[in-house]
Amino acid sequence: MRLLLLACLRAQTGNATTAGRIQDHLEAVGHICSLKDAFGYENPSEIANLISAEKFEAALAIHLYKGGRLLQGSRIPFGIIFGGTDINEDIKHEEKHRVMGAVLEEARFAVAFTEKMKELAAAEWPDARSKIYIQTQGIMTTPSATFNWKRFLQNAEWHRREPHIHLVIIGPAVDPQFTSEVNEKANRAPGVHLLQEIPQDDLHAAVKRCFAVVNSSISEGMSAAILEAMDLDVPVLARNIPGNAAIIRHKDTGLLFTDPQEFVQLSKSLMNDPSLERKIVTKAKAYVKKHHSWECEREAYQNLVLKLQ
Structure with missing residues (x-):
């Protein structure tokens, strides 16, 4: 046809x-x-x-x-x-x-x-x-073998206390007004980096090199970014909304937060608890393989x- x-x-x-x-x-x-x-x-x-x-x-x-x-x-x-x-x-x-x-x-x-x-x-x-x-x-992920992550990172209160913590936001500018607001706030926050969209294999390589992937959306159907992170063995921290909660079991296949304070608390728990990280990564990978x-x-x-x- x-x-x-x-x-x-x-x-x-x-x-x-x-x-x-x-x-x-x-x-x-x-x-x-x-x-x-x-x-x-x-x-x-x-x-x-x-x-x-x-x-x-x-x-x-x-x-x-x-x-x-x-x-x-x-x-x-x-x-x-x-x-x-x-x-x-x-x-x-x-x-x-x-x-x-x-x-x-x-x-x-x-x-x-x-x-x-x-x-x-x-x-x-x-x-x-x-x-x-x-x-x-x-989901099928294909990380690039040649992506150079370090060239994007330069030098938020958390970042000042722990300089190795960076938040990288990657994606196209869809809404001009919202993009302007994000740019203005990011420019005042050391450790926060905004990147334009990059090819999918480079994005997968970037995700693979991160400690965790964050989804802070207030509205989602089904986030492919979350599923790709799971497939790449990277923990996910996501806002607790129906679309995210449909594919993440809290403290089992990922972590769900409701506000910035809980996000920081859960992030630190994940960083300080290798067993929790291993559990989430293992179960999330199995979930994606079975259901996606x-x-x-x-x-x-x-x-x-x-x-x-």
Whole structure:
């Protein structure tokens, strides 16, 4: 089949990485899968013209609202992959809620990353329950062998007392205002370093050389960064929100914090307790291997897309 895959494709973001992985899964069995950036289109009529021009036979979209709304009224069958923003944020807005319900009604199937995400969606749109499948993100890490971590580190109260402690924030600047605020605060905090996005294999190498990975998001669907750290044998400290708590058992496969004070306390506990670190790393690795298999994800999407024929 000729497949259209709509997603938010800002470079080096989780959405772009997930979309690229799904594209690879589908092309591995002979489909032609074309990735298009949802931000490049304003309305369904533009996508209808694209479908006609490129003779797409079916479509997938990541995010019920951001991508799915563009497939409304589509003349080809389509499936939807829930994003965290759908359930955590967009569902709160009346018009977005209405649009998402209409998209879900048209979709042949929908994919949720967790049981919790499915239940939240089914509570809002009960008639769609039977078409929502659960498929966790599949993880495969490939650390670069040539990445030079030291060139990024120069010389927060914690850092002044313990100069070997550094916090490195890596990623693309998506929201200009928020980026400006982060830059301003980071510039006043010795030991905090901001880096632009880097290739995934370099990012994996960087993570591998860190003592721990921190996820401080206030809204998550399923964080691939957390899962990648687990696969790389690196402990994770994450904010205690539903998306993170769905993949981390506190003091078992990672550490969950609720405020900055608890973050520091848990970080110090992890640094001073090698047995806790070993336990978390071992159990997290086993969890990823069991529940986030790249091969299982590949098979699942290859089977789901058959519903679009």
